[in-house]
Amino acid sequence: MSLTSRLKQQIFIKAQNVVPQHQLSRIVGKLAAAEHPIVKNAVISAFKAQYGIDMSIAEQSNALKYKSFNEFFTRALKDGVREVDQDPRSIVSPADGAISQIGTIVEGEVFQAKGQSFSVEKLIADPQLAEPFKNGQFATVYLSPKDYHRVHMPFAGTLTETLYVPGELFSVNQTTAENIPGLFARNERMVCLFDTELGRMAVVLVGAMIVAGIETVATGKVKPTGRLELNQHDLFLEKGAELGRFYLGSTAVVLFEKDKMQWDAAFGATSAVEMGKALGHSL
Structure with missing residues (x-):
């Protein structure tokens, strides 16, 4: 690992103890639950682009059809996409x-x-x-x-x-x-x-x-x-x-x-x- 990478890692770890974890999570939670079309569509689109979400396996493949980011994030998959191993053991x-x-x-x-x-x-x-x-x-x-x-x-x-x-x-x-x-x-x-x-x-x-x-x-x-x-x-x-x-x-x-x-x-x-x-x- 390079010196720059180690420094970034140290800063990231130290920030974990400084950031108001619960307050930040509550703020993000409110944003994720928002159902205003402009807000939720902007958040979903940015997230989908950032992480390359594969919507082809989702039950609802149109990301903007979800009523909130939370609903999009916890999306169900299409039937048959994930088969559960049937061996009883x-x-x-x-x-x-x-x-x-x-x-x-x-x-x-x-x-x-x-x-x-x-x-x-x-x-x-x-x-x-x-x-x-x-x-x-x-x-x-x-x-x-x-x-x-x-x-x-x-x-x-x-x-x-x-x-x-x-x-x-x-x-x-x-x-x-x-x-x-x-x-x-x-x-x-x-x-x-x-x-x-x-x-x-x-x-x-x-x-x-x-x-x-x-x-x-x-x-x-x-x-x-x-x-x-x-x-x-x-x-x-x-x-x-x-x-x-x-x-x-x-x-x-x-x-x-x-x-x-x-x-x-x-x-x-x-x-x-x-x-x-x-x-x-x-x-």
């Missing part, structure tokens, strides 16, 4: 994006990047709920701005708890993952916990700077309260069923118990993934 990707990291949770620590890790107990924010995953398996999937932003079930299961965890809103990308300790266990997030045929499973939807919201099928759009909020559920969801969505991009972390499943060796950091494609299988 398969565990599938919860989203389109790229693997940030994937592997084994070692003595309760989840690998983040370049020597950085975070505690699964801190990620879930409840020692009792975190206990089953302490030596299990994890996969962290990053959803970039150009990706499809709905999160789906990696494996069939019954949603038993959701836990909203307040936190910071650092940007989520490779640079911040390598330089901000415990990134995914510090940002605001929604922890979704399941009973499955493989034991306990968790899908954690992690917020980020200018992410205008997280939504789940059980809770609706999350309203940040600044305090932990645990809710009980009894909702069965098939593999591949929609679990939630991000209003602007972020990350999903999937957790399984020890000795219940294994990841396909073909997947590692930076591997591209698509929702519904097999990432691993049960043991």
